[in-house]
Amino acid sequence: MLIVNDPLDDLGHEDPGHPERPDRLVAVRHAIAQLDLGGDQVNVAARAATRTELAAVHEGAYLDELGAFCYEGGGDIDEDTYATYDSWALAQVAAGAGLVVVDELRRRGEGVGFVSVRPPGHHALADRAMGFCLLNNVAIAAAALRGDGERVLIVDWDVHHGNGTQTIFWNDPDVLYVSTHQWPLFPGSGVASEVGGPRAVGATLNLPLPAGATGDVVRRALDEVAAPVIEEFAPTWVLVSAGFDGHLADPMADFALSSGDFARLASWAASFAPRDGRLAFFLEGGYDLAALRDSVTATLAAALGDSMASEGETSGGPGEEQIRRSMRERASSLELVRDQLADGAAP
Amino acid sequence: MSAYPRTIAVGYDGSPDAVAAAHWAMATARLLGAHLVLVHARGMLGRLDRRDPRTIFAAPVADLVESTGFDPTRLSWHDTDGDACSVLLRCAEAPVFADLVVVGSRGRDEHAGMLLGSTSLQLAERSPVPVVIVPTSPGA
Ligand SMILES: [Zn+2]
Numbered sequence: 469m470l471i472v473n474d475p476l477d478d479l480g481h482e483d484p485g486h487p488e489r490p491d492r493l494v495a496v497r498h499a500i501a502q503l504d505l506g507g508d509q510v511n512v513a514a515r516a517a518t519r520t521e522l523a524a525v526h527e528g529a530y531l532d533e534l535g536a537f538c539y540e541g542g543g544d545i546d547e548d549t550y551a552t553y554d555s556w557a558l559a560q561v562a563a564g565a566g567l568v569v570v571d572e573l574r575r576r577g578e579g580v581g582f583v584s585v586r587p588p589g590h591h592a593l594a595d596r597a598m599g600f601c602l603l604n605n606v607a608i609a610a611a612a613l614r615g616d617g618e619r620v621l622i623v624d625w626d627v628h629h630g631n632g633t634q635t636i637f638w639n640d641p642d643v644l645y646v647s648t649h650q651w652p653l654f655p656g657s658g659v660a661s662e663v664g665g666p667r668a669v670g671a672t673l674n675l676p677l678p679a680g681a682t683g684d685v686v687r688r689a690l691d692e693v694a695a696p697v698i699e700e701f702a703p704t705w706v707l708v709s710a711g712f713d714g715h716l717a718d719p720m721a722d723f724a725l726s727s728g729d730f731a732r733l734a735s736w737a738a739s740f741a742p743r744d745g746r747l748a749f750f751l752e753g754g755y756d757l758a759a760l761r762d763s764v765t766a767t768l769a770a771a772l773g774d775s776m777a778s779e780g781e782t783s784g785g786p787g788e789e790q791i792r793r794s795m796r797e798r799a800s801s802l803e804l805v806r807d808q809l810a811d812g813a814a815p
Numbered sequence: 816m817s818a819y820p821r822t823i824a825v826g827y828d829g830s831p832d833a834v835a836a837a838h839w840a841m842a843t844a845r846l847l848g849a850h851l852v853l854v855h856a857r858g859m860l861g862r863l864d865r866r867d868p869r870t871i872f873a874a875p876v877a878d879l880v881e882s883t884g885f886d887p888t889r890l891s892w893h894d895t896d897g898d899a900c901s902v903l904l905r906c907a908e909a910p911v912f913a914d915l916v917v918v919g920s921r922g923r924d925e926h927a928g929m930l931l932g933s934t935s936l937q938l939a940e941r942s943p944v945p946v947v948i949v950p951t952s953p954g955a
């Protein structure tokens with residue numbers, strides 16, 4: 469069963485010519501229609517996240533400033549990120565959509581969640597918009613679950629590093645953040661030596677990979693490095709920052725992934741949910757509309773135990789050496805931070 | 816480690832703040848006989864617009880070289896993907912190996928106020944090498 473938020477009224481958040489555009493959600497609606505789930509699809513109405521829910525992740529002064537900026541008509545926040553008059557209202561509903569999808573999963577105790585929203589969220593910091601992102605949707609949902617005592621795994625397979633999510637949970641031992649991403653690439657963070665803060669050493673796991681990386685390389689990184697860490701963490705919930713800009717056709721980056729690879733990644737992430745109803749995918753990037761549509765279909769079908777990928781899995785790309793290097797860097801960084809903690813010094 | 820910086824990195828995005836910072840950095844590099852690296856951080860949309868900053872900013876940089884009397888053979892560019900703060904923090908490492916980082920007090924988009932955070936303050940907090948924050952002169 470697929471639990472998905474009702475389509476958002478997102479047309480007001482648009483900057484002509486900008487790749488983060490309303491047509492993305494049109495493509496995603498087509499993707500969901502392609503699944504043809506009938507009664508196995510449950511739509512839930514999204515609501516605006518409350519101030520308290522947002523403030524679990526974002527600083528109050530930032531929320532005030534973002535709201536005021538939008539009500540004054542918006543504009544460019546930085547060279548990548550825009551907001552319009554409507555963006556503040558939409559961003560709150562996008563964040564709320566994640567909360568209602570998760571709530572519906574909890575109420576039913578079964579199903580797979582999909583949070584079909586824009587703007588995306590994983591670059592948004594507690595006090596700063598960036599990288600097309602205003603509010604960190606996945607972090608807001610994770611914070612709500614964590615507040616109820618859950619242990620949350622966030623798998624971020626967007627081609628960009630989710631610096632916002634990493635930073636928000638940097639020192640939180642109950643949220644394990646795992647990211648595969650192209651490196652070097654925007655935002656520039658996400659090296660393997662970033663392992664988490666003093667109270668959460670090891671709860672950040674970065675797997676940077678080179679341009680041209682194929683599905684087999686991404687899977688190997690996740691299987692060999694991330695899987696043992698996740699098993700030890702033992703999540704009670706799995707949230708996926710599902711960006712599809714790692715697709716070969718996407719203009720924003722240089723990974724060579726296919727819809728078949730995203731299907732495989734979805735099955736991989738699903739395997740860590742402790743039981744049915746504990747898995748939700750959050751839309752992040754993905755700017756080639758056909759690739760986005762087919763990758764979302766493939767991802768959700770795979771998460772539901774079906775196979776609908778229009779492309780096969782890819783293999784043979786670079787990255788093997790980078791995985792080895794990341795394992796070494798992570799190990800030495802963990803050792804260094806633990807030594808510093810043992811010595812009583814702040815790392 | 817030399818007593819004086821040998822390689823100075825300065826964040827450059829073409830904004831008035833960046834021009835003020837680059838002017839200070841260039842004049843200082845000339846006095847110290849140091850190399851100067853103009854650092855350009857390419858955002859997400861920068862992937863779609865692959866114009867070279869050497870071309871985009873050729874004229875203002877030539878003006879800076881002339882007004883400071885800096886030796887242009889000691890000038891280079893570091894153009895890389897990333898958020899300005901992340902990119903400048905990494906300038907102490909390869910391939911730049913800066914031992915001093917210079918930034919303007921604000922980025923290009925000061926009208927967005929605090930939504931942008933402050934690159935210069937984040938940098939000053941976290942940089943492994945000394946950071947100089949150059950204020951833009953009033954009215955610039
Ligand atoms: Zn992305």
